[in-house]
Amino acid sequence: MDILEQPDLTRYAALLPDTGEPGFGVYVHWPFCAAKCPYCDFNSHVRHQPVDQERFTAAFLKEMAMVRQLSGPKTVTSIFLGGGTPSLMNPSTVSAILDGIAKHWHVPDGIEITMEANPSSVEAERFRGYRAAGVNRVSLGVQALNDRDLKFLGRLHDVADALKAIKLARDIFPRMSFDLIYARPNQTVDEWERELKEAISYAVDHLSLYQLTIEEGTPFYGLHKAGKLIVPDGDQSALLYEATQEITNREGLPAYEVSNHARPGAESRHNLTYWRYGDYAGIGPGAHGRLTRGSMKIATATERKPESWLDLVERDGHGTIDQEQLGYEEQADELLLMGLRLKEGVDLARWQQLSGRDPDPKREEFLLEHGFIERIGNSRLRCTPSGMLILDSVVADLAC
Incomplete structure (x- = not known):
């Protein structure tokens, strides 16, 4: 061809x-x-x-x-x-x-x-x-x-x-x-x-x-x-x-x-x-994972150096060096950080369920007025093309 x-x-x-x-x-x-x-x-x-x-x-x-x-x-x-x-x-x-x-x-x-x-x-x-x-x-x-x-x-x-x-x-x-x-x-x-x-x-x-x-x-x-x-x-x-x-x-x-x-x-x-904040298993040196257990999500990370990871796995059965249980607020922040990267935006109901709150109305109104974010009906929130240029700032504003 x-x-x-x-x-x-x-x-x-x-x-x-x-x-x-x-x-x-x-x-x-x-x-x-x-x-x-x-x-x-x-x-x-x-x-x-x-x-x-x-x-x-x-x-x-x-x-x-x-x-x-x-x-x-x-x-x-x-x-x-x-x-x-x-x-x-x-x-x-x-x-x-x-x-x-x-x-x-x-x-x-x-x-x-x-x-x-x-x-x-x-x-x-x-x-x-x-x-x-x-x-x-x-x-x-x-x-x-x-x-x-x-x-x-x-x-x-x-x-x-x-x-x-x-x-x-x-x-x-x-x-x-x-x-x-x-x-x-x-x-x-x-x-x-x-x-x-x-x-x-x-x-x-x-x-x-x-x-x-x-x-x-x-x-x-x-x-x-x-x-x-x-x-x-x-x-x-x-x-x-x-x-x-x-x-x-x-x-x-x-x-x-x-x-x-x-x-x-x-x-x-x-x-x-990743961007929809699903679960994923991380296998191998330096791999990260997110695994849901019941109502909690576990963040995993493995040893980065290949030979050290190999020794750990052969000795202990795994190379995990960090395993952290993420609270609801941490999960909500990660959901926002990942989801706002997407054109489809973030599922607001899911974010509200995790965070236990609505977006701050003053911060949201400021971002809406300046054309950095927009609502998709009543269910989703996303960045505009202008908002994508300052994505980190938009996420920081909404997460507060």
């Missing part, structure tokens, strides 16, 4: 439709990368010796058994293999992990099973192996469509690698998404518009478009602090964001979340579980 040829969208029908419910997801974290990108603050690690995949697989399965005890019986609505670079896993490792999830929870046919992949680690044979294992959606970390900026971002692939990976993903998987980072140094609105239109010509049904952020502890943070890396200021970032919304809307890939764009019906089911 030529990379510009539009695929047959009828094959998406094999995946179960989105019911609008939060659902229950399973997240598995593969923490290894071939190289550490200078902007990345994710829990990813470079190892110069081959990773013992059989040993890690056994640990993933062992930790699943413990998490199953916490979660109780559940029907899985999505699975996400994240990282790190999960496409460094052998297909047999992926198959064993997915079989383990099906052993511990009910996994219906047709749920979304996503794997993250980097173009530099993509091979057709491996992709076919992942598809045979059950993966039906791939998310590619493309990040830019020019070689200069790919080098600046520390990526190991070039544009030719990216286009090859996109074509393979379109050919092999029912669903495919890829990421781009914008608001790069010296990037103009015109440059970004051209790059985004090119990206849309390659996309099938989903794009993730993130503004470059400078995270503490990364090499970019040190360069930025020293004045050697200048990113667009607030006004320029807002212009880039507005151009992103205008183009994706016009091309049929509207934002359904702050940074995520999809054709209707092709939204990421797994990420919707």
